[in-house]
Amino acid sequence: MLNANERVHLLHIVHEALSNVAGHASAEHAKLFIRMDSRRGIVLSVEDDGCGFAPSGIPGENSRHFGLVVMKERAITLGGHLIIEKNEPHGTRVFLHFRPRGHAADGTALPAASHA
Numbered sequence: 001m002l003n004a005n006e007r008v009h010l011l012h013i014v015h016e017a018l019s020n021v022a023g024h025a026s027a028e029h030a031k032l033f034i035r036m037d038s039r040r041g042i043v044l045s046v047e048d049d050g051c052g053f054a055p056s057g058i059p060g061e062n063s064r065h066f067g068l069v070v071m072k073e074r075a076i077t078l079g080g081h082l083i084i085e086k087n088e089p090h091g092t093r094v095f096l097h098f099r100p101r102g103h104a105a106d107g108t109a110l111p112a113a114s115h116a
C-alpha cells in the first residue's frame with residue numbers, strides 16, 4: 001500500500017508526535033489512530049490529554065520548534081496536509097492525511113504498470 005518513502009515519512013511523523021507528547025505535554029494518555037479513508041487516503045491522528053498550547057504557539061517556517069516544522073515538511077513531501085490543533089477539552093491533536101502514490105481516488109491500488 002505505501003511505498004518505502006511514504007512509510008519512512010509516516011513513521012517519522014508518528015515518532016515526532018509521540019516524542020512531543022512524552023517530552024512536552026505532561027499527558028496521562030495518548031491515542032494513535034491510523035486508517036485508510038476512501039476520500040482522503042491515509043488518515044493519522046495523534047491525540048493527548050496534556051497541557052496543550054495556544055494556537056499562537058504553533059510554529060511557522062522560521063520557528064525554533066524544528067520537530068513540528070519537519071513534520072509539516074514531511075506532510076508536504078507526502079502530498080498531504082498536517083494540522084496541529086488544540087484537542088478539547090485538554091491537550092493537542094496532530095492530524096495528517098495524504099493519498100499514497102499509486103492509489104486511485106477510491107483508495108484501490110492502480111495496476112502495476114502505472115507505478116513506473
